[in-house]
Amino acid sequence: MIEQPYQYRRRELVEPDWTRFPGWAGVTEADWASAQWQRVNCVKNVKQLRAVLGDRLHDSFYEDLESDIAHSATMSMLLPPQMLNTMVPAVEETAPGSWTDAFYADPVRRYMLPVASDRRSDWPSHPFAARDSLHEHDMWAVEGLTHRYPTKVLAELLSTCPQYCGHCTRMDLVGNSTPTVDKRRLSLKPVDRQTAILDYLQAHPGVRDVVVSGGDVANLPWKQLERFL
Numbered sequence: 001m002i003e004q005p006y007q008y009r010r011r012e013l014v015e016p017d018w019t020r021f022p023g024w025a026g027v028t029e030a031d032w033a034s035a036q037w038q039r040v041n042c043v044k045n046v047k048q049l050r051a052v053l054g055d056r057l058h059d060s061f062y063e064d065l066e067s068d069i070a071h072s073a074t075m076s077m078l079l080p081p082q083m084l085n086t087m088v089p090a091v092e093e094t095a096p097g098s099w100t101d102a103f104y105a106d107p108v109r110r111y112m113l114p115v116a117s118d119r120r121s122d123w124p125s126h127p128f129a130a131r132d133s134l135h136e137h138d139m140w141a142v143e144g145l146t147h148r149y150p151t152k153v154l155a156e157l158l159s160t161c162p163q164y165c166g167h168c169t170r171m172d173l174v175g176n177s178t179p180t181v182d183k184r185r186l187s188l189k190p191v192d193r194q195t196a197i198l199d200y201l202q203a204h205p206g207v208r209d210v211v212v213s214g215g216d217v218a219n220l221p222w223k224q225l226e227r228f229l
Contacts (some may be wrong), residue, residue, distance in 0.1 A: 016089040019079065022054030032081070039162065043079040049113075050082065056099040064115040069101040072119055074131070076176040078164040079112060087112075087126070131181060132172040142196040143188050152209040155197050157228065159186055161216040174215050194228050 018024045018032055043049050046062055046069070054157045069077070075086040087109045088102045103109055110118055132138070136154065141147040156173065164175045177183045186193065201207055217225060 015082075015178055016085050018085045020164060021052050021056070021085075021146070023052030023060060024081065026087075027081075038080045038082055041081050043081070044077055046077075049077075049079075052081075057103055058097060058100040061100055061103065061115065064117050065113065067116040068114055068119070070179060072116060073114070073166070073178045074171040074181050075166055075168050075174075076163040076178055077113070078161070078175070080163050083108070083112060083163055110166075112163070112166055132184075133169060135182060136170070137172065142193075142200050144193050144199045145200060145205075147204075151207055152211070153201070153207050154211045154213060155228075156214055157194065157217060158190065158214060158215040158222070159183075160219045161214065162218050170215075190224060194224070198228070 015152055018027060024032075046066055049065075050062060071134060078210045085130060087106045088099070091102045093099070104115075104117075136148075136156070139146045139148050141153070144156040146155070146156070156170075159173050159175070168174055171181060171183075173184045173186075175183065188196065201210065212225075212228070214220070
């Protein structure tokens with residue numbers, strides 16, 4: 001009889017109470033569920049993060065974050081409220097600094113909001129590490145269209161996302177420039193870029209698989225997406 005060697009812990013997936021954060025104490029359920037409200041109230045800098053979290057975190061965390069932004073960050077900060085609310089869903093406040101310790105340890109925070117102390121300077125970088133590690137730009141057939149495999153292409157229709165992951169593999173193109181990374185810019189107008197991509201695809205009938213990406217197509221107006229598809 002085969003037995004499962006590890007018993008996974010299961011818990012109900014429930015949205016943590018966003019009003020636990022001082023900056024969202026008065027946010028209604030209707031506002032929280034609104035995609036428009038979520039976009040408008042994205043956290044884009046340390047000042048806004050402080051306004052949301054209040055005195056939950058020690059000043060040392062914000063200093064750690066500011067140091068990373070100034071010296072190491074490859075992505076600018078863009079954090080929707082819902083994503084921020086998934087961090088530290090529950091805290092046992094057993095001692096001063098419990099919130100700060102839990103925030104440092106949270107895996108979502110490590111990915112979305114990296115700080116300087118997360119980065120291990122004593123560990124060498126991968127020898128092939130590069131700002132465009134997948135060489136997507138080198139393989140552009142036309143602007144925004146990576147043709148790496150004979151029958152498959154990647155169409156990057158835009159260079160923005162609803163949120164910016166701290167360790168994005170497309171950091172060469174996606175998002176605003178940071179003190180350490182001057183981002184590549186798409187030069188064509190969206191309609192001209194899409195037309196150039198479609199012209200290339202029509203001229204290469206061997207392509208049968210088109211991955212539509214970006215950035216994130218969630219930021220692409222529906223009419224533009226429908227036209228392209």
